[in-house]
Amino acid sequence: MEQARRARAAVSVVFAVCGAAFATWAARIPAAQAHAGLSAGRLAVGLFGLAAGSVAALVAAGPVLTKIGSRRGVLAGATVLCAGLPLAAFAPDLVTFVGALVVLGVGNSLLDVSMNAHALRVEEEYGRPIFAGFHAFWNIGGLLGSGAGALMETWRVPLQVHFTATGAVLLLVALGAATRFLPGADRGQGDAAFALPSKALIPLGVIAFCGFVAEGTVNDWSAVYLREVTSATAALASLGYFGFSITMIAVRVVADRLVERHGVVPFMRTAAAVTMLGFLLVVAVPLPWFAVAGFAVVGLGVSGMVPLAWSAASRKQADAPSRAIAAVAACGYFGFLVGPVLIGALAGGIGLHWTLAVVGTIVVSVYFLAPTMRVAQASSSR
Structure with missing residues (x-):
């Protein structure tokens, strides 16, 4: 049970990281828009890249996690998500901006599905419902990320500095937390990658x-x-x-x-x-x-x-x-x-x-x- 408690705390931290990373981006969208020189219409096109990346990753997440498991999925998702922050901050034009948001969307969805899958493993170890509590930490991370973003805007911290530093810190936190996940393979890991949902x-x-x-x-x-x-x-x-x-x-x-x-x-x-x-x-x-x-x-x-x-x-x-x-x-x-x-x-x-x-x-x-x-x-x- 001690191992399950450590894993519960670790997965909660990863949920907070995911919420904080996404809120960091959302809080400073106007600054990213201004840096890339985008009109409102072009910004909408860029945001479509975020949606496209998110949906594409969700379609692929099931087969991918069946092969690599939830722990490796968290490592991959956190890396891609946190890398997407500086990419979005440095994007100088629409094309690179769209590409950066595709990366951000892919990382967010892969991390989201992976951490939820491991959260369910932890819930099984507990033998009672604890799943909704993990999602509270996503909201807590979101509030912290948006609050920090407001401070960075108030203090006029450059977007590139803010996103690069935040991405690095959040990635280190996520990677450290993942070392305390439950050992072994997920249920169904190693089975056929593609199958229709029931x-x-x-x-x-x-x-x-x-x-x-x-x-x-x-x-x-x-x-x-x-x-x-x-x-x-x-x-x-x-x-x-x-x-x-x-x-x-x-x-x-x-x-x-x-x-x-x-x-x-x-x-x-x-x-x-x-x-x-x-x-x-x-x-x-x-x-x-x-x-x-x-x-x-x-x-x-x-x-x-x-x-x-x-x-x-x-x-x-x-x-x-x-x-x-x-x-x-x-x-x-x-x-x-x-x-x-x-x-x-x-x-x-x-x-x-x-x-x-x-x-x-x-x-x-x-x-x-x-x-x-x-x-x-x-x-x-x-």
Whole structure:
């Protein structure tokens, strides 16, 4: 058990590294845009490189991890992700900028799937749900990365210095943590690399998609909604995402205990209802502080959806858990990447106010799909 405890701490550190690396990039996108001399349209093209790299890596992650295992996958993913930071910082034009973001996207997805696969190994060693707690550290790392990015911007630290130093430090931390991972091969490692995911993963993919659409909506549109719809100040508008992040961390810290005590199906149904309630509060009372509170409530609900869907996926396809996680993650990231874009297009037609109401109704499907997770977590469900 001592070995499992060390591995749990190590995997938690890697989750924090992943969140911090991605938030470091996101916090200074305007500085990277200015260095590369990109217009808004060209920036959008560059960001497509990030999406393309992320999706390509998710498609390949299952077969790759089946061959090399989750520990080596973490080493490779962390190396590529942290190398992508200085590449993005030094990119002088659109072509190199797109290439750098492809690298960043590939590293992020490979690290994401690999660390989740090893987290599930650790959870098996514990014999009880601990998976959602790992995802809390991703959010914690994200807050630290975005906070550090804000400081670097305030202190006018050059982007190249910031990203190079941060990438180096995060890589060293990740590589050091990986030395404390569980020894031996993953379940299914060494089997045939290519195999179709089972049909049982489809509803879990839908759950992950809905969770990521809700999360991506708050990430990309909460500040815009607060500014344009509720006429909030710029400072107050930033609190929408902050409140959302804080409540996500709070619930992910205790979600495993709640699942163990009450079962995964009641937890997921409650999560869906709370998420819908949060969006309802946002759109029903379009006042700044009510909207901030509403986004915080959304964080309470959506926090456990993705971690538990990924955990369930590994049990639905127990012979190759890494491949199962990659398949469900691909569905989730598809929602995270394209959802906010589609929301923007829909907002142009019916307005952002009603568009958020649409997002709230999408989460209804999670409520009805919750029973599909029961068999996968029979040991902790009732």
